[in-house]
Amino acid sequence: MASPNKLAHVVLKTGQLTTMTEWYLRVLEGRVTFANDALAFLTYDDEHHRVALIATGATEQPGDGHTGLHHAAFTYATLADLLGTYQRLSAEGIRPFWCINHGPTTSMYFEDPDGNHIELQIDNFATEEALYEWFGSGAFEANPIGTQFDPDDLVRRFESGESFDELVKRS
Template sequence: MTSHPTVGHVHLRVADLDRAIAFYRDILGFDVTQQSATAAFLGAGGYHHHIGLNTWDSLNASPPPAGHTGLYHSAFLYPDRASLGTVLCRVAAAGITLDGAADHGVSEAVYLRDPDGNGVELYRDKPQAEWPRNPDGKLAMINARLDVQAIMDEAP
């Protein structure tokens, strides 16, 4: 039997724990599963946590400057277009500006920043049968325009 790794969670340093919780809970839709004065853990679907937030080394700190190494973005998978549309409506209602959006052939994704300047991708995968492939069977991902409003229109 072959085993393969999966990604379990991302842990982020934040400057303001309450502000970060409000973003990941109220806008992106994660549930707080545990919280202390300096850290919080948020998950979805009953999982212990997909996101860890802490102020251990970053209380009231500023984001790292552009052009430095670090996390480019964390990506959060939504189960379908309607769910992605729902979260995009909350993003818009909160006045959060999108950095970009793209149809990658395999997925539809939008990009933004959390309150601490961390890159965030919100996306949904297309059914694997629709993924574009080269004649040799390898993926042929694209970077095409995405109609974000059309996805938001699918929100219940």
């Protein structure tokens, strides 16, 4: 048996192809690899597309009463990258609706124009061993959701030189 070696892309149905394309390009600092009136392929790295949008005419937004995808997550290499993205998007009026330190990740959740949720995150542990040691400590079991944080306060603390370990420690 073989497992996949990566998750290649997420495909979303939309009734507002242009608006959604522009939003994902802005948020992910991506580029269009293919687009027409029916679909758009977007990427931000060497994959031919990470997000695809299909114009279906759909207008009903996903909600808690719907089955389906809850959110898609995108991991940044560094806390500086995540916070820089937060500041860039915030300046453009795109603000997260939820910021939470899950333990394994420090995460910011955004809602796209169709109401889909995406998570922008960093990994809080440098090694798998450290992550699994933390899972084994019972901290995640005691609080599997995490602790909320103020992103502006996190930026301030980061810019003041506070250590990475302190910045990503769950309160």
